[in-house]
Amino acid sequence: MYTIFTAALLSALTTASPLTPRAGTISCPIVFDGRIPTAFSTDPTKFDTYATNTIYNPDYVKGNDLNWSTILKFPGGTASRFDGTDHVPVEVTISDQSIFQTQKGFRRAGLQFLKDAADGEGQKGVKTLHFSVKQDSARPLNLTHEYLNVWHEAADYSADQIMFQTGTIIGSNGADKNNFKILDRNGKSLYSTATDKTQWQNFAIKLDYNKK
């Protein structure tokens, strides 16, 4: 048994747009679909090995001695915008066991698209990252801490092109700790909005690699 001291609820993590195409040619196909099929929530051990996990990397990025089947929760409730009837929300938990490799300064549990690669589709052309988030009142975030909930990292690890955060960004006074914040690769704020404690909130971030 480990103490969960925080959690964030995340669903429909996908790249590309739009997700509800009109009839006819799909001009923006889904490149990475991070939605969780219902079968994965009824047997979470599917997340633990390459043999069954075709969505996310089963090994990264998480506490060394934990498996995804114990890290992830499936709280149910209202479906998010893109989940429909075939997919369910997923909740990521962190604890003092969430130490990746020897990174003891923070706690990590991050689902990584299995098929993304340093020179892959996630870094080419124009891509839009869609995600929906909702708070779990049973496991509230401690906003005295900084949370990096969604991000996309440059292939050379030099920076994150975008960061979706909440809580008190380290080095700040925490005045905006109740807001979700979208930061650019230099940590500059691009957008900020209040965290809704009860409803789903939907975000989409366009990444234009032609302009880099």
Ligand SMILES: *[C@@H]1O[C@H](CO)[C@@H](O)[C@H](O)[C@H]1NC(C)=O
């Ligand atoms: C994690 O899952 C793998 C594959 O099912 C299993 O071999 C291993 O014992 C599990 N590890 C822990 C810490 O539960």
Ligand SMILES: *[C@@H]1O[C@H](CO)[C@@H](O)[C@H](O)[C@H]1NC(C)=O
């Ligand atoms: C929130 O985090 C701060 C800083 O680590 C800690 O002092 C405080 O006790 C935590 N609050 C709760 C409710 O866990």
